[in-house]
Amino acid sequence: MSKSIPFKFRLYVAGEASNSTQAITNLRSFCREVLDERSEIEIVDVLREPKRALADGVLLTPMLVKLSPAPIRKIIGNLNQREPILQALGLDLSAQ
């Protein structure tokens, strides 16, 4: 499968908001446990870079955007449920 291609993520967070900090933690553990670190994570704080979030059309936070591999997918929430993430990333559930 596409085991060699790394995932590129961008996570939009709102400063220290609890859902946002949870999302960072959850994403990191997800990448470590499910993706074996084959991933790059960029974190954008919309409180610091609101114009960038605006340009990217991000209003609800936290929001995870999978930039690659295509297609681009958006996942909203603190990422505490893995099932929808796996579905969104197109990963076979049995792989876990």
Add this chain to the structure above:
Amino acid sequence: MTANKHIKTTKRTTSNPLKARTGIEGFDEITHGGLPRGRTTLLEGGPGSGKTLMALQTLMNGASLDNEPGIFVAFEETSERITANAAQFGWDLPALQKKKLFFLNAQPTYDFVQSGGFDLGGMLAVLEAKVKEVKAKRIVLDAVDIVLSLMSDPAARRRELYQLHDWLLSNGLTAIITSKANLSDDDVGAHPQMALLQFMVDCGVILSHAVVGGVSQRNVRVVKYRGSAFEENESPFVIGDAGLEVAGAHYTDESRIEVSKERVSSGVPRLDTMLGGGYYRCSSVLITGFPGTAKTTLCGAFAEAACGRGERTLYVTFDSDANELIRNLSSVNIRLRHFVKSGMLLTKSARMVTGSAEIHLMRIRNLAQKHQVRSLVIDPLSALSNVGNKETAMGVAERLIDWAKLSGITLVCSSLLQESGQVEGTPLQVSTIADTWIHLNYLVLAGERNRGLSIIKSRGTSHSNQVRELILSDAGVTLADAYTAGGEVLMGTLRWEKELAARTARTEIEAVTKQKQAKLLTDEALLEVQLKAVQLELEVKRAEKETLTRLGTDRKVELAHGRNHMRELRGVDKK
């Protein structure tokens, strides 16, 4: 359009600093000036009730009329779809979008995935950046319920709502939050977050859409407005060619009405005389009557006279086809065809048009404005009450009259009375607000049915109090002289008989008078002669008497003389 503009610019609602006018016809009146400035308004309604449209219209008018930049946050429809829809109303959003109107797409996309909780903190940060950048004064959060429904935790929903509301207040934004309503007020328990929002906001507005008697009926109701009086009842509204239009004002700003003393002809010269010169310009005339009492004929006569004066006229008929109308009127010598050809007269048959009274009013207004009419005929106005909600139909008739006055239009409408048992009033009760009320009736007497016309009222004019007979012939329309007998107005053959009898009686009286005069003259002459004779006799008698008296006196003197003389003669005594 020009008349419309005139009304807008003179609205007294612009002055209130605590309110942000919506610029929506009628809505600013029911809220006494608009939405609370710097506060939040919750706009609720069912699907398709016009929430998005109303919010957008408010935002657009704020940007274009009051130069207040606005932001539209779309949680449901994409901004592209919204602007495309707006284009149908002739709203030039792209032009405004360059500087004063901004759309943010916040709707979850079709491939949207959720994992766990989220919050609005990021959105508020982003919005704040945008608000500062464009110096926004107004904001719309469209379909906020979509986002709230994604929050499974009620505590989270409550927290986010508080945060949102605080943020809106602290930024001094005049905000509209739209949300699907539960429609019934007692159902708020099912959506506790909405109940919370209803308590939080300073102003609450509910839009509803119902079908009454098979006719669509939209209503807007202000449910709360902190620190302000407002119209608490439902007001009907329509979504017209230019957006929302609320049947607002039940009052008219009298100062805006230009009162005219000019008289315009009713098209029937003798009726003009009865009215003291005709209808007043810009007044409203109501012609009531049972079927076939020549209401349409009077309407037609007015239209013909108006066109003849060179005034653009709109004739709206609910009863017949426009061509039929013109043909029928030509049978009483009311010629309208050439005015239609020259464009002076616009006829519109609304017989087959369905729609609520509101819709009809809107169409009539649009037509009248497009055609720039000075005279308007609606035949019959009572047709409005036959569709949909009768209560709103009354309001429509009132607004029609107000609007015609404001626009400087002389309005003539007929109204059908259904049964003869009915009191002299109209189904729409327009009679109270119409300036002139002419009533047509049948008078059945001596096996004839004749048309009677009476002026029940005519404000500001002295008018004849008499019931007159209305005569229709191929020469035209006129009123006959009134003949009364025993408290009844005589019409038709009876009038003719009475006229004849009166003529005969007059001749007889004249002859008798002449005879009498001659006889009297004779008597007079005779008496004068007698008088003279007596006088002469009297004079003779007087002369006789005088002579007699004088003779008596002479004799005494003579006697005295005689005695003295005799004594002297005798010489006996010395003197």
